[in-house]
Amino acid sequence: MTGTTLVGLLAAALVAVGLYGFLVNPQPLRKLIAFNLVGNGVFLLFGFIAERGGLPGIGGDPVPQALLITGIVVAFAATALAVTLLLRLHESTGSTSLADEAPSPKDPAA
Amino acid sequence: MSEFLLAAAGFVLAMTALGLVRALRGPGDADRMMAAQLLGSGSIGALLLGGLGIGDRSVIDVSLTLAVLAAFASIAFVTFAPRDADRDEAP
Amino acid sequence: MSFALDLLTYVAVAAGAFFYLAGTIGLLRFPDTLTRLHALTKADNLGLGLIVLGLLPHAGGVADALKLVAIWLLVMLSSADAGQLIARAARRAMRRGEPPAP
Amino acid sequence: MSAVLAASTPGGLLLPAAVLVPFVGMMLALVLGARNVQRVAALTIVAGLGVAIAIVATAAQIAAPLEYVLGAWAPPLGIVLRADGPAIAMLLAIAVVVVGVGLYASGDFATPKGAPEERAPTVYWLLLLAVWGSLNLCFLSGDLFTLYVALELVTFAGVPLVCLDGKGETLRAALRYLVFALAGSIFYLLGAVLFYGETGTLDITMIAERAHASPATFAAIGAMTAGLLAKTALFPLHLWLPPAHAGAPPAASAVLSALVVKGSFFIVVRLWFDAVPALPGPAAAQLLAALGAGAIVVGNVLALRQERLKLLVAYSTVAQIGYLFLMFPLALDPATGALLRGDALTAGILQAISHATAKAAMFMAAGMIYAALGHDRIADFAGAARAAPAAVLAFALGGVALMGIVPSGAYVAKKLLLDAADASGQWWWTALLQGGGALTAAYVVLVLFRALARPQEPVAPKKPADRTQAVATLALAALSFVLAFATLGPLPDGLLSSAFSSKELLATAAILGAGALLAAGLGRRRDETAPAGFARRTALGIGRAFECADTMLRRWPVAGISLLAITSLFVALMAAVR
Amino acid sequence: MIVDAFYAAPAVLILALAVYTTVVRGTFAASVGFLAYGLLLTITWVQLHAVDVALTEAAIGAGLTSLLLVRASHRLRESEAAIRAETPGLPLKLAAGLVAGIVGGGIALAVLTLPEPAPTLAPQVAANLAATGVGNPITAVLMAFRAMDTMLEAIVVLLALVGVWSLAPDRAWGGRQGPRYNADPDGILAFIARVLPPIGIVVGIYIFWIGADHPGGKFQGATVVAAMWLLAMLAGLTDAPPIRRRWVRALLVAGPLAFVAVGIVGVYAAGTFLGYPPDAAKALILVIEFALMPSLAFTLGLVMAGAPERPEEAA
Structure with a gap:
């Protein structure tokens, strides 16, 4: 097994670990960290694919590498929006729970 | 030479990892923040050694970026709450 | 000449790695937060400085060499500041009696 | 490399214009600020509608899909924008809905002259334009990564x-939506990445030529589909939709329910029909439609169980999303097992368009009813038809359009799907299509029954109806009957001539009757604890069981596990049926 | 052998840190773990010969994202105990572990069965690089071959800022972001906030400047500059501008609008939207980058600063 393949498998493992955290950690901030772990896993997978398609002289395949930059920036924007939303929720309700407090059918009219 | 630099990179990384285990165990937040600081110097060292070890000089720019941002986490750590910072300066 | 430079690299990098080792031992063995912080910020900076010194011959030119030195200076600057800031936060936390003292 | 990718077609420049006009409008509105936000938005909406109409006209003229190669860099290196039949239909329909919603919102989100800039109106117009530009990108992009950016923009x-x-509860709903949608987009990106690793391109047309059965391809299709379903809120991944869509202001709910979910839905269509038509196979298509069936049953029953009109409409969206996925197994070519772009696809797009107009109208009607009565408790709707006649009429029209009653777009869609189900012998989908209409009818009947009831004392509207809002709402509701035909062009012969036969009218009566029965049985009563007979108790038990199941499925870990399980199931079915 | 160890060591550490951030009790500890993880990830990106990505990860992933998380975890500390009570029970945990494992295993299988030789666009990029006038193939992809993605990406960041702003309380709309930080003007924080930004801004501009021909570029450079601005804000040396101001908004949209404008110029000069005439390609790309960089730095800085919290009058 080459070192590069190891990175591909690391990517798969990061996705799995991140997904587990995404499912079982109730704190939304932990879900966001988990989302970033999964995201990094997917990014690493793309980096692994870019490295496989590399040429002598150019290094990795530049198309995936360029898209990765876009991906990282988009993931940051998503995290920033979510963190701001979470802080606002906390400030306004004192709780960060995402649990189903959706207006149940029995809720009085807003 | 290249192998020596890579080995040194691995060693620095291993030392960093050991320190990391201690720092992340806490118990206080300050100890955990040390982990971030440790990783700052550790990853820059390993990056420089490893990158120059495989002959990739562009890692210097990556390390430069990391070095500029190295203090950031610690600064964030002490500036969470401005009220806290005010209280701090009373001896 | 090249032999001398290689020797410089071997010696300086090895010495730098040793200081990382020292810093880590300090981190593992020292009894409380503030002394651990001390070990960390001092030893690792020296280690990085030696590594930078050892790598200078491998830099591509004057510009890269200057960048290497700048990296070291920046890490020293941020490490010194961060050490102060973390120490203050630790002291504050101790005053509040928040985390159990180690 | 195929000749399809050669070059831009005449009028191709309209495609980047369709994407960028709303965004440029958004940026200009942001700079000019205050009252100008709405003005710039209005101008942008007019311009955007013009672009959409020009695209339709050009496509009709050259009788072929429009294409535009950006920067003259052809795929796989560059990006191409494509407007085929379904994309053009969606483009036009969405533009029309944006016009309608914009007219309605001008009543709620106006900044008076000389007033300082306020948050909600400013943000609303900026976001309306952003949603529009992002959706146009979803419809037009021929590149999987650009579609990822489009999904995030949406x-x-x-x-x-x-x-x-x-408010606190809407912040919670928004965060829930955002975090779950992020999981969806990362799954989508995972699939796109695997496609690149497998084929070396992200262009959909080229993937269609290069992709073949392999673990990476199946994983890619499974992950992308599941991620998109999470963003579309297809049952059982609908945890975020009801609170989000019901909690927003009406003009925003209309955008969310009518427009936003269509973006990810359309990308599923692109993926299955255009990128890998031969790969998913019958079993995966049946699974997709089965989830749709679950959505129809659970969504409709839950809609009947709601106390508040906005939640009812939100659950009706859950159900309607289910209908959009019924076309997949019916579009399979029995000989090859590949998906064909035929009548079934037409039906699916038709449903998406009818739902867009009808659901926008229904949320807007709900908003007007709320404004008139000061509440939206269905049980206390007596007199609503007097207080807000236009709103109740629009709600009824929208509801009828959704039921698939002659001669709405949904009727044609249903007809096409029924024919396809008959032709391929998939009788279970025939049964569901017929039953689904009755389920939809049930909550429309329930609401109308309450709204038409004679009040104990005369109800005076709390606020006089805004005439622009009434016109916009009614027009969108009425469009549910017309727009679908306008956007899709020629339909199979004889489809409409038989529409008014006595057999069809009888079927319509049957749907309404069954709906009324369901409404009487399962509909929420004012006092559910009152003593009741055996039949009523059974119905109540069924209703409660559905509510329990829904609450259970909408818990975070359960929905997340569902997402992963659905991904795995898709992959397993694709691999097994090969 | 040593080369393989060089790949393996960070990979093992990264995985260990990922597990740590997932299972550790406190959210603050998880945020710090994520920060360490992000720093190590930059090493992996260098190993993958993706120095541009390593720079982005260093600046955005390990830099800004961790900063967001560390700060937020501190502010959310008081709600930790309540939320932890919602941790699902063992059956759900097992089920979650099972499905996550299946998905991870599926990806691993896909990784191992990807076609050989790997499909790649590297030769096509190399063949067309000259036409773009830039030397860094990644910049060529971002600014020429797939310029539309980059334009949309700038719009994504702007839209995220609109989203962040929309979370302001009604009364604070138009005002300034976040709390006003007032650290001790003679303290260590103010010291570093005076010393570091000039250096950091030079580094940021340098990273941006070399991007045309070497690893680097506007997003990474803009991030470093934004971070320096944020540092000055945190130290109380400067304040976020009121978002009602027209110059603030003009600066935000200038970059994306210039991008669109250059795209339209392409329609006339090169016959296609976002096309560049060969002899002017590099010049036009530089125009876009120069317009985009300040807008991006400003947008990223404001996104980090958060929603407006202080009405303008009171500021």
Whole structure:
């Protein structure tokens, strides 16, 4: 097994670990960290694919590498929006729970 | 030479990892923040050694970026709450 | 000449790695937060400085060499500041009696 | 490399214009600020509608899909924008809905002359334009990664709409939506990445030529599909939809329900029909439609169980999303097992368009009813038809359009799907299509029954109806009957001539009757604890069981596990049926 | 052998840190773990010969994202106990572990069965690089071959900022972001906030400047500059501008609008939207980058600063 393949498998493992955290950690901030772990896993997978398609002289395949930059920036924007939303929720309700407090059918009219 | 630099990179990384285990165990937040600081110097060292070890000089720019941002986490750590910072300066 | 430079690299990098080792031992063995912080910020900076010194011959030119030195200076600057800031936060936390003292 | 990728077609420049006009409008509105936000938005909406109409006209003229190669860099290196039949139909329909919603919103989100800039109106117009530009990108892009950016744009524009009023529960709904949608987009990206690793391209047309059965391809299709379903809120991944869509202000709910979910839905269509038509196979298509069936049953029953009109409409969206996925197994070519772009696809797009107009009208009607009565408790709707006649009429029209009653777009869609089900012998989908209409009819009947009831004392409207809002709402509701035909062009012969036969009218009566029965049985009563007979108790038990199941499925870990399980199931079915 | 160890060591550490951030009790500890993880990830990106990505990860992933998380975890500390009570029970945990494992295993299988030789666009990029006038193939992809993605990406960041702003309380709309930080003007924080930004801004501009021909570029450079601005804000040396101001908004949209404008110029000069005439390609790309960089830095800085919290009058 080459070192590069190891990175591909690391990517798969990061996705799995991140997904587990995404499912079982109730704190939304932990879900966001988990989302970033999964995201990094997917990014690493793309980096692994870019490295496989590399040429002598150019290094990795530049198309995936360029898209990765876009991906990282988009993931940051998503995290920033979510963190701001979470802080606002906390400030306004004192709780960060995402649990189903959706207006149940029995809720009085807003 | 290249192998020596890579080995040194691995060693620095291993030392960093050991320190990391201690720092992340806490118990206080300050100890955990040390982990971030440790990783700052550790990853820059390993990056420089490893990158120059495989002959990739562009890692210097990556390390430069990391070095500029190295203090950031610690600064964030002490500036969470401005009220806290005010209280701090009373001896 | 090249032999001398290689020797410089071997010696300086090895010495730098040793200081990382020292810093880590300090981190593992020292009894409380503030002394651990001390070990960390001092030893690792020296280690990085030696590594930078050892790598200078491998830099591509004057510009890269200057960048290497700048990296070291920046890490020293941020490490010194961060050490102060973390120490203050630790002291504050101790005053509040928040985390159990180690 | 195929000749399809050769070059841009005449009028191709309209495609980047369709994407960028709304975004440029958004940026200009942001700079000019205050009252100008709405003015710039109005101008942009007019311009955007013009672009959409020009695209339709050009496509009709050259009788071929429009294409535009950006920067003259052809795929696989560059990006191409494509407007085929379904994309053009969606483009036009969405533009029309944006016009309608914009007219309605001008009543709720106006900045008076000389007043300082306020948060909600400013943000609303900026986001409306952003949603529009992002959706156009979803329809037009021929590149999987650009579609990823488009999906994120839709989410970023949609989430703040949910919590426009800044209340705690809407913030929670918005965060839930955002975090789950992020999981969806990362799954989508995972699939796109695997496609690149497998084929070396992200262009959909080229993937269609290069992709073949392999673990990576199946994983890619499974992950992308599941991620998109999470963003579309297909049952059982609908945990975020009801609170988000019901909590937003009406003009925002209309955008979220009518428009936002269509973006990810359309990308599923692109993926299955255009990128890998031969690969998913019959079993995966049946699974997709089975989830749709679950959505129809659970969504409709839950809609009947709601106390508040906006939640009812939100659950009706859950159900309607289910209908959109019924076309997949019916579009399979029995000989090859590949998906064909035929009548079934037409039906699916037709449903998406009818739902867009009808659901926008229904949320807007709900908003007007709320404004007139000061509440939206269905049980206390007596007199609503007097207080807000236009709103109740629009609600009824929208509801009838959704039921698939002659001669709405949904009727044609249903007819096409029924024919396809008959032709391929998939009788279970025939049964569901017929039963689904009755389920939809049930909650429309329930609401109308309450709204038409004679009040104990005369109800005076709390606020006089805004005439622009009434016209916009009614027009969108009426369009549910017309727009679908306008956008899709020629339909199979004899489809409409038989529409008014006595057999069809009888079927319509049957749907309404069954709906009324269901409404009487399962509909929420004012007092559910009152003593009741055996039949009523059974019905109540069934209703409660559905509510329990829904609450259970909408818990975070359960929905997340569902997402992963659905991904795995798709992959397993694709691999097994090969 | 040593080369393989060089790949393996960070990979093992990264995985260990990922597990740590997932299972550790406190959210603050998880945020710090994520920060360490992000720093190590930059090493992996260098190993993958993706120095541009390593720079982005260093600046955005390990830099800004961790900063967001560390700060937020501190502010959310008081709600930790309540939320932890919602941790699902063992059956759900097992089920979650099972499905996550299946998905991870599926990806691993896909990784191992990807076609050989790997499909790649590297030769096509190399063949067309000259036409773009830039030397860094990644910049060529971002600014020429797939310029539309980059334009949309700038719009994504702007839209995220609109989203962040939309979370302001009604009364604070038009005002300034976040709390006003007032650290001790003679303290260590103010010291570093005076010393570091000039250096950091030079580094940021340098990273941006070399991007045309070497690893680097506007997003990474803009991030470093934004971070320096944020540092000055945190130290109380400067304040976020009121978002009602027209110059603030003009600066935000200038970059994306210039991008669109250059795209339209392409329609006339090169016959296609976002096309560049060969002899002017590099010049036009530089125009876009110069317009985009300040807008991006400003947008990223404001996104980090958060929603407006202080009405303008009171500021």
